[in-house]
Every structure is written in C-alpha cells, then in structure tokens.
Amino acid sequence: MIRMFANRGALALAVSLGLAAGAAAQTRQLTIIAGGGVLGEGVAKAFVEPFEKESGIKVRVIRDQVSAAKYMLQKQSGNIDFDLAGNTGAGAIPLFREDVLEKIDYGKLDKALMAKLPAEAKRPWGVQYFNYAFVLGLDEAKFPAGKPAPSNWAEFWDVKKFPGSRTLQNAELGVQGPLEEALLADGVPMDKLYPLDVDRAFRSLDKIKPSIRKWWKVGSEQMQLFQSGGVAMGMGFDGRFIALTQANKPMRIVWNQAKQISIYWTIPKGSKNVKEAHEFISFAMRPDRQAEFAKLTGYAPSNPDAFKLIPKELAEKLVTYPDNSKNAYVMNQEWYAEVGADGKTNADRISQRWNEWITK
Known part of the structure; x- marks a missing residue:
C-alpha cells in the first residue's frame, strides 16, 4: 500500500512537472519595438514570423519607435513592457551609461555568426543588425x-x-x-x-x-x-x-x-525575457534573414555573408556596397x-x- 501511494505520488509529481514544463514552454514570449513603416514590416516578415515558427516563442511586435524618455521612465517604475528595440549608437550610449540597458552577453549568442560581424557591430550595449x-x-x-x-x-x-x-x-x-x-x-x-x-x-x-x-x-x-x-x-x-x-x-x-548610420538591437534593463532576446538576436543575424530584410526594406545588412544572397541589382543600391560606401x-x-x-x-x-x- 505504501509502495502504491509512493508510485501514485511519483506519477502525480511527474505529471505536475510535465504540465509546468509545458506551460513554461508555451509562455515563452518576447516583445519587440520594431519601428514603423517599411522598417517595421521588414522586421516582422524577415525576422519575427520565421523566428516564431522555428522557436515556438510568441513575439509581440510594436510598430513604433521608443524614446529615451520611455526607457528612463520604465526603468524608474520597474515596469518594463518590452524586451528588444532598435537603437542608434547615439541613442543607446547615454542609456547604457545610465544603466538603462542590459549588457549584451555575447556568450549567449551564436559564436560563428558573431565572428562574421565587423568589430563595430558588437558593442557592449547592442548588436548591429542593419545599416542605412x-x-x-x-x-x-x-x-x-x-x-x-x-x-x-x-x-x-x-x-x-x-x-x-x-x-x-x-x-x-x-x-x-x-x-x-x-x-x-x-x-x-x-x-x-x-x-x-x-x-x-x-x-x-x-x-x-x-x-x-x-x-x-x-x-x-x-x-x-x-x-x-x-x-x-x-x-x-x-x-x-x-x-x-x-x-x-x-x-x-x-x-x-x-x-x-547603424541600428543596433538593444535590451532594456529589467527585461523579463533576456534569454529569448538573445535567441532572437542570433536568429536575426543569420545571412538568409539579413538578406531577406534587405530585400524587404532596402537597408544594408550587417552580416557581410548576406550579400551572397542578395540580387546584384539590389546590392548595388545599398550603402555598404563598395562602390557606394567609398x-x-x-x-x-x-x-x-x-x-x-x-x-x-x-x-x-x-x-x-x-x-x-x-x-x-
């Protein structure tokens, strides 16, 4: 009898843990401020939709921009309602200085992809994902x-x-x-x-x-x-x-x-989904995703390998194309x-x- 109850207890515990793990997997999520217009559409189509399908992480996309004031107010209130946003260096550096941005953990990012990026794309406060x-x-x-x-x-x-x-x-x-x-x-x-x-x-x-x-x-x-x-x-x-x-x-x-100018992925300090944010950044730096983003937006990729996948007639119109950047x-x-x-x-x-x- 004792063994039967013990087995039942172990079974109940296993079921409970399984349900909890399933719930945790289902509730993995991410909120991204993607920008408006062509930019927001490009982020959604090139990055967010395929990322959701591959990872199972639910992504909420906000088609807007985020001001420095919003970063500061949310940090002060402790109510951080987004996990990733694009930012220029000019916008991100003061925020990082004020401890409003998370430090990027490059150990959590795809090392092979990061090795492809130029040094200026890998900052403590953000990862460059396109140039305009x-x-x-x-x-x-x-x-x-x-x-x-x-x-x-x-x-x-x-x-x-x-x-x-x-x-x-x-x-x-x-x-x-x-x-x-x-x-x-x-x-x-x-x-x-x-x-x-x-x-x-x-x-x-x-x-x-x-x-x-x-x-x-x-x-x-x-x-x-x-x-x-x-x-x-x-x-x-x-x-x-x-x-x-x-x-x-x-x-x-x-x-x-x-x-x-370059745009970087930045993570606000206090984000509830820092792990998922890093997973998304790695995904968004893949050459095929970067190339697709360029096709949708006309903005130049940060990963140079993406140019192998971009039609020449488009590549020639991007700022990092050698004839243009010179x-x-x-x-x-x-x-x-x-x-x-x-x-x-x-x-x-x-x-x-x-x-x-x-x-x-």
Whole structure:
C-alpha cells in the first residue's frame, strides 16, 4: 500500500512537472519595438514570423519607435513592457551609461555568426543588425538621366543653378537632421566633419531655409512629399527612396556624401525575457534573414555573408556596397552621445537649438 501511494505520488509529481514544463514552454514570449513603416514590416516578415515558427516563442511586435524618455521612465517604475528595440549608437550610449540597458552577453549568442560581424557591430550595449544612409534623392521625372542634376550637398544648396522644391529632415530629435549636410554644403570635407561646428552648420542652414518646402520628421513624410510630386529633391532615407522606385515613383540616389548610420538591437534593463532576446538576436543575424530584410526594406545588412544572397541589382543600391560606401562617411554617433559640463549630450543641445532656430 505504501509502495502504491509512493508510485501514485511519483506519477502525480511527474505529471505536475510535465504540465509546468509545458506551460513554461508555451509562455515563452518576447516583445519587440520594431519601428514603423517599411522598417517595421521588414522586421516582422524577415525576422519575427520565421523566428516564431522555428522557436515556438510568441513575439509581440510594436510598430513604433521608443524614446529615451520611455526607457528612463520604465526603468524608474520597474515596469518594463518590452524586451528588444532598435537603437542608434547615439541613442543607446547615454542609456547604457545610465544603466538603462542590459549588457549584451555575447556568450549567449551564436559564436560563428558573431565572428562574421565587423568589430563595430558588437558593442557592449547592442548588436548591429542593419545599416542605412541619409542620401540626396532626386525625382527622376524632374532630373532625368543625362540632364544636369545636383551631385553633392553644395549643389543642393545652390538654388540658382538647380531650382526646384526641396526638403530636408528636421533636427528636433537631436540625433538626426541636416547638420552634416549643411557643413558639407559649406565646404567642410567629409573626413573633417567631427566634432561638428554647430554654429557654422546653423549659419549654412540659414542660407537654405527659405527654399525648404518642408522639414520632415519621419520617413512616411519623406515618402509622401516625393510620391505626391511636392518636392523635386531632398534628404532622405535610402531605403525609402528604393521603396518609392519600387512603387513606380523612380528616384535617383546620390551616394556622394551619403551619411551612413547603424541600428543596433538593444535590451532594456529589467527585461523579463533576456534569454529569448538573445535567441532572437542570433536568429536575426543569420545571412538568409539579413538578406531577406534587405530585400524587404532596402537597408544594408550587417552580416557581410548576406550579400551572397542578395540580387546584384539590389546590392548595388545599398550603402555598404563598395562602390557606394567609398563615397560615404560614417556618422560619429559617439560624438552625439558626449556629455558636456552642463550635463547635456551634444544631441540634447542640438535639439534645443533647433527648436529655437526653426521658429525664427
């Protein structure tokens, strides 16, 4: 009798443990802030959907961006409601400095995949998963092949030589905007841009300000301006110009003086699913996934092996393609994150100055 109850007890315990393990497996989850528009769609299709099928981990995708303020507020409240988000170095470095981001545990990531990445892709605070660029885009209907067209930012600034409606991104976020473009237009060489001469940049912006139809903030605004024919030329995301061309609005990309920027996966401090976040990062760095993301978005992969899987006609339109990158420069995100004696980052001060300048 004692043995029977013991067996029943062991069976009940085994069933209980099995159910618990099954429940644990079913409740593995992840919340990702993926960005909006083309970017969010690319993250969902190239990474999230196949990751769910392979891993069984349920992924909730938020098609939005996350601000530094949200990171800080959630850290202070202890209520972290997401596990992964894309971030620039300029955005991530100050957060990591404030202990708001988890340190990436490279021991939990696929070592073979990590070995393929360039050193700058593997930071303590994040893993680079794609590159994009701010470029000069031209409406082909207004600047057909073989006809004179701006080939750099100084010529974009020359409204007499190249008349037409123009657009530039605003700098209200501090970490983006046309400051480098303004300095290039004023004659500063690409390799002498940093540290940015902010005073000189705003003096250059004063010259072009009357000719700017709209200072756009997000990529959807860039798309709408060109799609509607509202502007003939302007600064924009390379991937958005590629998307416009694919949507039967042919655009020419000027790779000369393109500003290359990287986006990294970052994990907020206090994430409830750090293990799953690392699993997702490894998955997203696979060459086939990186190539698929590039096809969907027009943004360049971080894993160089992905180029073996990308059609040549698309590869030639990506910023890290050798013929394009040789004419581009890499945005110094560390400079934007530097903190001055006033406790503010360079990005903070640019944002403040921009908001004052744009209303004058």
